[in-house]
Amino acid sequence: MTDSNASSPAPKGKYDHAEVEPRWQKHWEERQTFRAARRPGKKKRYLLDMFPYPSGSGLHVGHPEGYTATDIVARYARMRDEDVLHPMGWDAFGLPAEQYAIETGTHPSVKTYENIATFRRQLKMLGFSYDWSRELATTDDEYVRWTQWIFLLLFKRGLAYQDEIPVNWCPALGTVLANEEVVDGRSERGNHPVIRTPLRQWMLRITAYADRLAEDLSEVDWPHGTLTMQREWIGRSEGAEIEFSVDGRPDDRFSVFTTRADTLLGVTFVVLAPEHPLVKSITTDAQRASVDGYVAQAQSKSDRDRIAQTKTKTGVPTGAFAIHPLSGEKVPVWVGDYVIGSYGTGAVMGVPGHDARDFEFAKAFKLAIVEVVSPDGKKHETLESAYVEDGIAVNSGEFDGLKTPDCSRAIVKKLESIGKGRGKITYKLRDWVFSRQRYWGEPIPIYFPVELPEGGDPQKGAKAIIRFDKPIAIEESELPLRLPNLSDFRPGDDPAGPLARSLEWRFFQKDGQWYARETNTMPQWAGSCWYYLRFLDPKNGSEGWSKEAYADWMPVDLYVGGAEHAVLHLLYARFWHKVLYDAGFVRDLEPFKKLVHQGMILGTSYRFYRSVDGQALPGDLSVAAEPTGLPAFKGAMPKWTPVFRTDTGEPVQECFAKEEEIELKSGDPIHRELGIKTVLIADKMSKSRGNVVNPDDIVKAHGADCLRLYEMFMGPLEAVKPWQSSQIQGVVRFRDRAYAVCTRATNDAIDPETERLLHRTIKKVTQDVEGLSFNTAISTMMVFTNHLNGLPSVPKEAAEKLALLLAPFAPHVAEEIWKELGHPESLALAPWPSFDPKLTVDDKIEIAVQVNGKVRGQVLLARTASEEDARKAALEIDSVKPFMDGKTIKKFIYVPARIVNFVVG
RNA sequence: GCCGAAGUGGCGGAAUGGCAAACGCGGCGGAUUCAAAAUCCGCUGUCCUCACGGGCUUGUGGGUUCGACUCCCACCUUCGGUACCA
Structure with missing residues (x-):
């Protein structure tokens, strides 16, 4: 009973992660082990993490999850003799640094670069094999320069334009707020009133790329859910635009957008969005007071609040009537906030019989409901609810009897012939509001002519009229346009943003003329739209990236990041990429070939x-x-x-x-x-729950290898997983055991059983790394380690192979084992172990014998045993016999190397 | 509501048509130790049974199949996203 450990020599001393890990990190850094370089003829892999925002609270245990996954693949690929690009940088513009600056008066860059230093230290402590020579921050002047350069490219291609857009302006804070910063029409901070006011904004014409952004999704290997979300966000919808005129006002016409032109004869009312331009002019005097009140109320609500109240439909009649384009009948025109001003035409035709929302609206205001689509072609007395399915047209005059799709086509054709409508494609996607009234962002590289009284000096406060309608691009040679060094970062009372207060920066003279710079800055999304391109060629002073560097590394082979960026960041980056493609600066339609979201x-x-x-x-x-x-x-x-x-x-x-x-x-x-x-x-981890885990503490207690191993061992990469500190013990024991076992290896030849298990282990770990199934790869290595631990003497060959397999997951301990086994060089570039397929399968396999689907015994069979042999052998099993006695075999199933099943009766 | 993901031991999870619960945590027992920690060995889904052994078990209910955690249908629950998009 007590035999096994008597023969095991004691381990050579305990593994000290606190000493070993920094030593190897220094080794890699000094020798630049992970510097990316292209060698002709070699396969390449570009492995990219979504770069972090360097927040003041430092690295979170969520960060290393995705970073460890890409690092494992990077280290594995290098051992496969591939060229690897695995960079890291900082998405460093952002609101928290600006708010900190407002509170303390220190420049946001000071705090930003402090935070970056913390993040860099923490990431280096985890032993990630980044090529740190390519590190970048979106706030670096040399980075901003090329972000601005891309903006100018967009501007010159007509894709950047100015428009008046309603924003959440908070006079008390003197700033524009994001939707999520507004609660019930008041600011989240300070509870001040917020008003919706139109403001001049820079817009990017992403809608011009809507179709291509949707279509090219077929090119990429992304999670199914993310593809769906992107397609829905773009929201292509085919329908028709139909024109109505206002009764008694022949010059007032408006269009509605519908996907169901076939229901046109079922229109009993039309509804305009509160912000529809016609609302004011067509409202009758009798209705003016209630309409004005309703519109004002709708405006005071934020988009979110307006949408939140979906239960009951509200609206008021304008008193005006519209002329139906086909029947010529008069239908009432209402204003209702369930119609969205920015989608379609901001007006809908009310077809209560066949649209659930219109049905509710008609019920609430006792409007007529007419059936024009019938499931069976017969007319029905009353409708209990809207019938929204396809069917056969009724009550539609000449169109009666047509099926829904045919009817739609016929009605659109008819409308086209009388000039009252046409087929149209609409998108949910809206153009991208690209300006922010903030300090800590990239300045928009645009300036405007200024009209001044004779001899006036706007830098000294002379009143200037800025011609925003005449934007001029800054010369490329003048980039980057740097932020002025302000002493006060508060927003001030001007919606144009804090930069407007810096008169010496804002106004400048050129050829004797005064000009004013744009004072809006870019949103945080800008920097993250193209960082994967700068990583290709981060030191290039004459272009954002060279054609050669692009050809060397693009596209990104694996992109790992959180699902929270499934729509916006990825859509914006793809949009820029397509613009760059059209301008000839990139060669792939899509930048990110494969995408994976790590689970929270x-x-x-x-x-x-x-x-x-x-x-x-x-x-x-x-x-x-x-x-x-x-x-x-x-x-x-x-x-x-x-x-x-x-x-x-x-x-x-x-x-x-x-x-x-x-x-x-x-x-x-x-x-x-x-x-x-x-x-x-x-x-979710939060301070209030007291369930936040700090990676520094984990590394201090157990080492970086264990943090990496634990996060990968917790479960599948994509799954949401709960951190349980007690569970780390498992990977700590595994690491220590692997070290102990490998460092007591001898020169004994490998025994056949160990050899077979080794080859199976190599095969499984290789497949699992390629398939990103890190949890099962680790458990496979645990099984092998436990096997070696039970051997009286550990063959060196097995120990060396185990160290190599372990290296991508737990690089420090693997290097240390490698060294102890007598290798003076790092194993970071040592060849990945190969396996002999013959040794991964057994000749004889024990398989289950079932009777009527229940396991009744085991039989040892040759892998290639014939059906007759299997049947004979199975019938010999003692534990099977009782279940066969007196029964007839109705059917016999034999799946070689899998199962034997007798169906008896 | 819609879209997406998922429901398996006390816990994290494994197995995607062929012996459910690999691997790990925790627990129990043992070895070692003066003792403890660490380490090593064994057991550990559940019910019935002194035992041998047997029954049951992958959210629920049906179905397909010789055989279902896995495929199909319906439902329930949880998580994430999204929202009056005409």
Whole structure:
């Protein structure tokens, strides 16, 4: 019974990650092991992480997840003798640094570069094999220069233009707010009133690329869900534009957009968006007061609030009537905020019989409902709800009897012939609002002529009229246009942004004429739109990237990043790429060949409850969010937000304990001090939950290799996974065991069993790395390590191969093992182990013998055993016989190397 | 509502038509130790049974199949995204 460890020599001393890891990191850095270079004839891989915003709170355990995945592939590819480009940089413009600057008066770049230094230190500490010589930040002058250069390219190609767009202007804060910063028409910070006001903005004409952005998705290997989301966001919709005129006002016409032209004869009303330009002029005097009131109310709501109230339809009649383009009948014109001004034409035809929203609207305001599409071609008395499916036209005069698609075509044709409509394609996608009224962003490289009184000096405050209608591009030779060094970063009272206050920067003279610079800056998206191109050639001073560098590395072979960027970042970057393609600067239609989203890492906490008097209650208590239907609670309501016990109706407080406050007693998580049962909850990490994990702490306690191994071992890369610190123990033991086992290797020849397992391990790990199945790759290496651990003597060949397999996952310990095994050089470029397919399959395999689908025994069979041999051998098994006695075999199933099944009766 | 992902031991997960629960955490028992930690070995889905052994089990209910975690239909739950897009 007690045999195995007597023969195992003691390990040569414990593995000290704190000493080993920094030593190898220094080694790689000094020798520039991971510097990317192209060799002719070699395969290349461009492995890209979505670069981080260097926030003040430092690296989060979520970051290393995707970064470890690409790093494993990068290190693996180098060992396969491929050329690897694996860069890292910083998406460094952004609001937090600007807000910090407003509070402290320090320039945002100071804080930004401090944060970058922290992130860089933390990433280096994790041993990622980036080519740090290509590091860049979007805030670097040399980077901004080319971001501005691309903007000018867009401008010169007519893809950047100015427009008046309603924004959330907060006079008290003196700034424009994003939608999410506005709650109930007031600012999230400070609760000041916010008004919707039109403001001059730079727009990018992304809609010009809508079709190509949708179509070229067929070129890429992306997650199915992301492709769907992009297609839906672009939202191509084929339909018709139909013209209505206003009764008694022959010059006032408007168009509606519809995908169901076939229902045109079912129109009983039309609805205009509150911001529709015709609303003001067609409203009758009798209705003016209520319409004005309604429009004002709609304007005070943010887009979000307006959309949030979807339950009940609101609207008011304008008093005007529209003339139906085919029937000539008069239908009432209403204003309703369920119609969106910016989509289609900002007007819809109301077909309550066949559109759910129109149906609700008609019900609410008692408007007529007419059936024009029937499932069976017969007319029906009343409609209980809108019939939105295809069918056969009824009540539609000459179009009766036509099927929906034919009817649509016939009606559009008819409208075209009388000049009242035409087929049209509309997109949900809108042009991209590209300017921000902020300081900490790339200045837009545009200036405008200025009209001044004779001898006036605008730098000294002379009143200037800026001709925004005459934008002029800055000369390329003058790029980058740098930000002025302000001492005060507050927004001020001018919606034009803080740059407008810097008069010496804003106004300048050229050939005796005064000009004014654009004071808007670019959004944070700008820098991330093309960083994958700058990584190709980051030091190039004469162009953004050279054609040679592009040909060397593009396209990106694997792009890993969070699903939160599934739509906007990826769409914007693809848009720029296509513009660059049209201008001849890039050669691929799509920049990112394969895309993977790493799943979010959740934090773990343990829930329990407290009663009003502070008594702790178990976490599996049955509670409800609302007291409705529960026994009434007599006492005073607490100050905190309660939930309610379903048994007594008593309000209780939800509380959360940390992992270290919990111990397991017969499977139940029990609170150590309170002694009550808790319930494990996995949730987004947040300070308030106390479930945030800091990578620095993990590296300090267990080392970078273990953080990498744990994050990869937790589960599939794409899955959402809860972090549980106690589980790290498993990979810590694995790392230490791998080190101990490998460093006691001897020169003994490898035994056949170990050899077969080794080849199977190599095969599985290789396949899993290629397929990004890192969790199963690690478990395969664990199995092999455990096998070696049980051997009286570990063959050196097995130890060396294990070190090589482990290297992409846990590079530091692998290097250390390699060194201890007598190799003076790093294994970072050593050849990846190969396997002999013959050794990965067994000649004899034990397979299950089933009777009527139930396993009744095992039989050892040759891989290639014949059906007759299998049948004979299976019938010999003692444990099978009782189930066969007195039965007849109705069917015999044999799948070689898999299963034997007797169907008996 | 719609779109997407997912529901498997006490926990993280494995197996995508062929022996469910690999690997790991935790737990139990043992070896080692003066003792502990670390390490090593064994057991560990659940129910019935002294045992041998057997039944049941992949969210629920149906179906296809010799055979279903896996495929099909319906439903429930959770998470993520999105939203009056005409």
